[in-house]
Amino acid sequence: MKVKINAERCQGHGRCYDLAPGLFGDDEEGYGQVLGDGVVPPGEEQTARLILANCPERAIEIL
């Protein structure tokens, strides 16, 4: 499982890096960024789904 942020949709609400600081971080303007290659470590799949369901802009994609 891999996470991705659709940069066209992201507005920097920061729900992803609030809820999963291991998977996401903020850039210097507060937009979300996937840390590393975005591969979700085993056992973290539920967190990834939670992030998807909490993004107000629906900017998170799970591949």
Add this chain to the structure above:
Amino acid sequence: MTVDDRFEQDLMETVRDRVIDPRSAIITGPVSDWATDFSHAEPEWAADPYLIQDELRERCPIAHTERFGGGWLPTRYEDVAAIAYDTDRFSSRAIIMSNVRPPLELAPVGGVPPISSDPPFHHDARKLLLPAFTKTEVAKQEQATRAFCHALIDELQGQPVIDAARDYAQHIPMRVIADMLGFPPEDGPQFREFVEHALEGVNAPPEERVPRIQKLFDYLLTQIRDHVDNPRDDLTTYLINIELYGQKLAPTHVAGTMSLLLIAGIDTTWSAIGASLWHLAKTPADRERLVAEPGLLPTAIEELLRAYAPVTMARLVKADMHWNGVDMKADDWILLSFPAANRDPAQFDRAGEVVIDREINRHAAFGLGIHRCAGSHLARMELRIALEVWLERFPDFSLADPAAVTWATGQVRGPRTLPLRIG
């Protein structure tokens, strides 16, 4: 070096027609039917807008009013989101629904950029602010905010009843934003006046509005001139010096953005802290759970933001059109109720209830789309620290007199009087 003479003139000369010329008759008094005559400036709305909006969502779902020169109130999440995203057909030239519509020429900048700006200018004006408001950046203020909250409580300790809105909630965002802008901390009480006039005086006649706005601009100009003479490391000096398109900002842009930060920064967060404490005071089970499980606080805060979203915005319709079943006219208002969107049962399970551990919460309290609250990370930090410190110092509290609680009228809603019994 050339002298910076941008701020020598009285800004009121420039802003006068934008902010005070009423273009529609002032209509006040009891609402006859919320579907055809709604008003966010009446006491029934302030007392409980949720009942009104829930009923409209079932019945309309887009209400209309002839007040304020004509306007619409969508109540479904889907409609609120569609309007927030549609900056081609809905303008942010004005974001406070009143009897004043600023002149068309003011777009795409508006009086208080970036909240009043439309694309493409909006993006560039917003970009100037974002770096100072990231989660990483605002974390640097956490310690000072915590110390300030403790100091407020040190002063209050020992009183059996405390007005948590007046003596606690309001001071926190005032102090934080005064520090960021580099204003004297003791000026707080003046800020309260500015906030109330900007947001609650929507039906005031021009002869009352003029001196109020003059007072705010006089204050901002004094601060700006002081920063021109004594530059320092704060947002005011930053805005004075920053360049956009190879030029320093227009003086009205500098002052407009400062007034936005002052007003948007204070009233909103004060309301969110107050509404959260009000909920916990009247819901012992939630209060006890948060005291026992402080780790749940961030989740709870999102739910309190959803259920008691303090901010409603406005837009102006750009051109006559048929939209989702209604006939909108150019310059009609849209009262863009994020609070109504947040209680739409089509979007949220148990929408009308506060579910303190709600895990899936795609709420819109900080808006949707390009105008996402630039201060959301700051607001969340302030809210978390304010509640953490309060719960640590006063784990046991209740409403001293439910009937004595008063709520702000208008587009920012939160308790203004909140007597809590401690212990």
